[in-house]
Amino acid sequence: MFAKGQTVIQLVERLAPKHIAVPDDKIGLQLGTLRKEIRKVLVALDVTDEVVEEAIRVNAELIVAHHAIIYRPLSHLQTDTPAGRLYEKLIKHEIAVYIAHTNLDVAEGGVNDMMANALKLEVSGHLEDIHTDKLKKLVVFVPDTHQNQVREAMFGAGAGWIGKYSHCSFNIAGTGTFVPQEGTNPFIGKPGKLERASEIRIETIVPESVEKKVVQAMLKAHPYEEVAYDLYPMDLNGRTFGLGRVGKLKETVKLESFARQVKQAFDVPFVRVVGDLDRDIKKVAVLGGSGSRYVRHAIFAGADVLVTGDIDYHTAQDAIAAGIAIVDPGHNAEKILKNHVADWLNERLIEQKADTRAVASEVDTETFKLL
Template sequence: MFAKGQTVIQLFEQFSPKHYAIPDDRIGLQLGTLNKEIRSILVALDVTDKVVDEAIDLGVDLIIAHHAIIFRPLKQLQTDTPAGKLYEKLIKHDIAVYIAHTNLDVAEGGINDMMAAALELSGLTPLEEVHTEKLYKLVVFVPKSHHRKVLDALFQAGAGYIGNYSHCSFNIDGTGTFKPEEGSKPYLGEVGTLEEAQEVRVEVIVPDNVHRKAVQAMLKAHPYEEVAYDLYSVDLKGRTFGLGRAGKLPKPLTLGELNEKVKAVFDVPVCRVVGDPSKTVRKVAVLGGSGSRYIRHAIFAGADVLVTGDIDYHTAHDALAAGLCLIDPGHNIEKIMKTGVADILRAKLIEHKYATEITASQVNTEPFQFL
């Protein structure tokens, strides 16, 4: 069985939800329809003419890419322009294009985590926080016979996390009263009779991204026809998500040694480097894409070096004056997302027993040549 387009995106957004994106970012479905069966998906960094040709050759129904193909509202669609020809080709071959940009940068396990993992960084923190997880408290009253079943269902749905602790709950024994009215089918007691039942009040913290799933899991495990429960927001800070990462190397390296490692793991022929190649570096900041704006963030995080793309001349001077080293391997190192996203989404589709195929694009979209 092949997944529908909406199902593919629902599974993808479990990992990289839209609300992680910075305001006004061009994300989501940009061309085509998801209201169809998806037999094959191509994951790409950029949607170029060669990438579209690759998708056509593979019989792809959907491209999931990092960089948008539509940056601003279209006033007209002329098929004799490069962009117009690209859109026309996609439409003629019924290939939809879905974009995950800063939400994929921010996501746990997303591009910045992929970059950090490639450099074996540990103790990761975001360079800039952009989203704080909203938390709820779910309170439900459960008969003692089903206490463990309901609690396990909540934990399996993702409830009960507080910081680095899982399976957190508070449970109070008490007596519940109810009177089944005409037309009811009570699990306990009889219609028209006031009943008392030994119940447990269960309290768990539920993050926003799973609160609906947790409620449904609780209702499914609960034996009552009408379940008494409360769900309310709490003034607690959940997990924070952000752009970039800062973390420590497994062992200190010189800037020159780290540069060689960057070239190897990101498969780039050359990097621009700011700083003394013999300087020892221990803490590294990484940010996929254009990182000139994040010099101060890297310094504030205590990084010795920032690995990012598109560093301009004046920013390089500012970093040098501040004592921050830079390694610029180019914007295209975000290509690490191709295999990363393909692996993650493939696992989710297999888990749900879908036969939809996923391929990481083999097209090199680096526009620069190093001569």
């Protein structure tokens, strides 16, 4: 059985939730429909004509890409322009395009973590915090016979995390009272008669971002017709998601040696290096994509070097003056996401017993060449 497009995207958004994206980022479904079965998903960095041809060749009905194909509202759709021809080909072949951009950058296990892991960094933080989950306290009263299934349903939906501890709850035994009225179908007791039930008060923590999902899971697992529960706002913050990563190498290396490591780790044809090639490198900041405006963040974090793409001339001069090195592997270094996301999706699809499969695009969308 093949998964519907909506199901595939629910899995993508489990890895890269939309709410953690940078505000106004162009993410989500940009072309086509998800209301159909998907046999194959093509995971790509960019959606170029060559990538679309690849999708047609491998019979993919959905492309999950990192970079948007529509950046601003369209005033027209002329099929004699490069963009128009691209959209026309996608529509004719019924290929949908879904974009996961800064939400995939920011996500735990996303692009910036992939890049940090490729450089074997011991990560200690972000370059810039983007989103912090607010926490709420969920309290629900459950008959003691069903406490385990209700707890597990809430935990499975994302409740119960305190730092790196999962399945956190507090449970108190007590007696609940109620009188089922006419027209009810009580799980315990009879209409018109006061009932006393042995119940457990379960308290747990719920991040605001998964509040609806947790409440729905709790209600579905609860045996009562009418569930007694409370949801309290708390003056506490949960997990913080951010752009970029900062970490340390296991051993200090020279900038020249480190730059060669970056080139190999990201499988790019070249890197541009700013700084004294003989300087020591220990603390590293890494950011996928264009990172010119994050040089100051890297300096503030105490990094010896910033690894990022699209550094311009004047930013490079400012970096030298500020005493920080830069290794620029280009924007295309983000292609590291293709295999990782395809593998992650396939694991989730297999768990769901779906026959849909994801494949990583083999098209190299590197724009620049060295002569």
